[in-house]
Amino acid sequence: MLQSCLFTAFLAFRLLYTSHAQSTSSACGNYSLIIDSLEAFEAAQTCTTIAGDLVIEYVAGLPSIVEFPNLEQVNGSFLSLNFDENILASELSAPKLTTVVNDFYISRWVNLSTIDMPLLSTVNRIRLNNLPSLTSANVLSSLETIENNYEIWNTSLTEITNEKLQYAVFVEIYNNPRLEKLEMTALRNASYDIALRRNRPDMEVSFPELVEVWYFEMQQIASLEIPKLESVIGHFIVNSSSLKTLEAPSLKTIGTWYDPTISITSNFGLKIQNCPNLASISFPELVSVQLDIIITNNTALEVVDFPKLERITANVGIEGSFTNVTMPALERVGGVFYLGSDESGFDCSDFSQLRSSGGIRGEYSCPQYKEPPNRQGAFYEGDPGELDSWLGWLNGTNGNAPSGGTSINPLGIEAIAGICIGAAVVLQAF
Ligand SMILES: *[C@@H]1O[C@H](CO)[C@@H](O)[C@H](O)[C@H]1NC(C)=O
Ligand SMILES: *[C@@H]1O[C@H](CO)[C@@H](O)[C@H](O)[C@H]1NC(C)=O
Ligand SMILES: *[C@@H]1O[C@H](CO)[C@@H](O)[C@H](O)[C@H]1NC(C)=O
Ligand SMILES: *[C@@H]1O[C@H](CO)[C@@H](O)[C@H](O)[C@H]1NC(C)=O
Ligand SMILES: *[C@@H]1O[C@H](CO)[C@@H](O)[C@H](O)[C@H]1NC(C)=O
Numbered sequence: 001m002l003q004s005c006l007f008t009a010f011l012a013f014r015l016l017y018t019s020h021a022q023s024t025s026s027a028c029g030n031y032s033l034i035i036d037s038l039e040a041f042e043a044a045q046t047c048t049t050i051a052g053d054l055v056i057e058y059v060a061g062l063p064s065i066v067e068f069p070n071l072e073q074v075n076g077s078f079l080s081l082n083f084d085e086n087i088l089a090s091e092l093s094a095p096k097l098t099t100v101v102n103d104f105y106i107s108r109w110v111n112l113s114t115i116d117m118p119l120l121s122t123v124n125r126i127r128l129n130n131l132p133s134l135t136s137a138n139v140l141s142s143l144e145t146i147e148n149n150y151e152i153w154n155t156s157l158t159e160i161t162n163e164k165l166q167y168a169v170f171v172e173i174y175n176n177p178r179l180e181k182l183e184m185t186a187l188r189n190a191s192y193d194i195a196l197r198r199n200r201p202d203m204e205v206s207f208p209e210l211v212e213v214w215y216f217e218m219q220q221i222a223s224l225e226i227p228k229l230e231s232v233i234g235h236f237i238v239n240s241s242s243l244k245t246l247e248a249p250s251l252k253t254i255g256t257w258y259d260p261t262i263s264i265t266s267n268f269g270l271k272i273q274n275c276p277n278l279a280s281i282s283f284p285e286l287v288s289v290q291l292d293i294i295i296t297n298n299t300a301l302e303v304v305d306f307p308k309l310e311r312i313t314a315n316v317g318i319e320g321s322f323t324n325v326t327m328p329a330l331e332r333v334g335g336v337f338y339l340g341s342d343e344s345g346f347d348c349s350d351f352s353q354l355r356s357s358g359g360i361r362g363e364y365s366c367p368q369y370k371e372p373p374n375r376q377g378a379f380y381e382g383d384p385g386e387l388d389s390w391l392g393w394l395n396g397t398n399g400n401a402p403s404g405g406t407s408i409n410p411l412g413i414e415a416i417a418g419i420c421i422g423a424a425v426v427l428q429a430f
Pocket of ligand 3: 189190191211212
């Protein structure tokens with residue numbers, strides 16, 4: 001419903017623009033300024049503030065640099081979504097622009113190679129999508145305040161760096177085939193996710209100030225710096241990566257929140273998979289993992305040590321050529337415990353002991369690996385009571401949800417999920 005609602009709104013919005021196409025300089029004060037003629041472009045170039053939205057469409061004869069020399073503020077959105085013909089210009093420039101109250105959203109402008117907006121510091125969302133020629137976008141480093149998304153999909157950027165942004169809801173960096181480095185040195189909190197998918201393999205990634213994130217998903221990375229990360233509310237995934245070491249020196253908890261009734265939520269717990277060069281992992285402060293710990297197919301990894309880990313709500317699936325796997329503080333595992341090592345003489349005795357003393361609730365196997373139940377997409381679809389009962393067992397209340405501490409009531413997760421669906425649909429549509 002949200003999808004069609006957004007989509008309809010978008011179409012309606014476009015029709016409105018179309019009927020106001022012939023703007024003059026008084027257009028600066030209009031609720032929408034659509035650039036679909038040279039006249040409209042020239043009018044827009046005189047504006048310092050645009051009262052509503054600024055929309056760039058195809059215009060025959062547009063100069064190769066689309067510049068708004070006077071523009072300081074857009075009180076609506078700054079959009080170019082390219083509905084029909086390819087815009088031929090290659091540069092978009094607004095040297096004085098500081099604020100876009102709603103979206104800064106540029107998509108499918110296939111010739112665009114440069115966005116030059118060195119002073120743009122405040123937007124609600126930034127979305128750069130499907131800009132395969134884009135190699136320079138200084139706007140990404142100037143941003144200081146974002147209410148929602150920092151989203152860069154399908155560009156030719158080689159670096160994304162930002163030293164100012166402390167907070168965002170979504171940080172989603174997908175399908176950037178040349179990206180070598182992502183560095184956000186001020187980011188403390190991403191309240192929905194930080195997700196890297198299908199970018200160039202071997203990206204260097206650094207979040208030196210990050211303290212809290214909901215979903216953290218790293219794919220195809222060569223290094224990761226997260227020295228201050230303490231809390232991952234949803235899951236922590238490192239997958240298909242070439243990194244050699246993975247260190248999370250401050251991370252205390254993974255998965256402090258869950259709601260089995262919200263189907264968009266897919267929580268995985270801690271997953272480290274398909275990292276052929278990974279030789280060491282370090283989680284010295286990790287105390288609890290809500291949901292699974294899955295560590296598989298990291299062929300260089302010989303030692304796994306979680307010195308403070310006490311509780312794992314769901315399943316453990318750890319497989320490799322390990323000489324040592326140690327979890328000396330482990331008290332409770334709510335699901336199955338499958339630990340496989342093909343090293344001869346691998347010692348399972350600590351875990352067998354935990355099993356005999358009742359600390360492992362589900363099936364147990366060591367050193368023969370067995371595949372734990374696969375969790376796909378929305379979790380606990382089949383049995384929403386499953387996690388509750390695990391949690392009850394962990395807390396000794398047998399079936400009831402734990403009292404206090406374990407589940408945090410999130411701020412507007414449904415709203416966030418809604419934005420997420422809406423965003424995905426708008427992105428697919430344009
Ligand atoms: C808004 O734009 C229309 C069409 O371009 C124009 O006739 C009208 O004067 C503008 N209104 C303002 C307040 O600038
Ligand atoms: C990237 O954007 C271009 C232009 O819209 C599109 O043709 C291409 O399919 C996109 N690639 C991906 C991986 O989304
Ligand atoms: C992160 O942001 C959310 C949403 O604004 C807030 O509820 C939470 O307290 C923040 N966490 C930290 C550690 O600042
Ligand atoms: C791991 O990465 C592969 C691609 O390299 C992807 O197909 C798969 O969905 C990823 N798994 C998770 C859990 O992110
Ligand atoms: C194990 O990881 C390697 C390297 O990432 C990958 O090519 C392979 O497909 C993975 N194997 C399985 C069974 O996922």
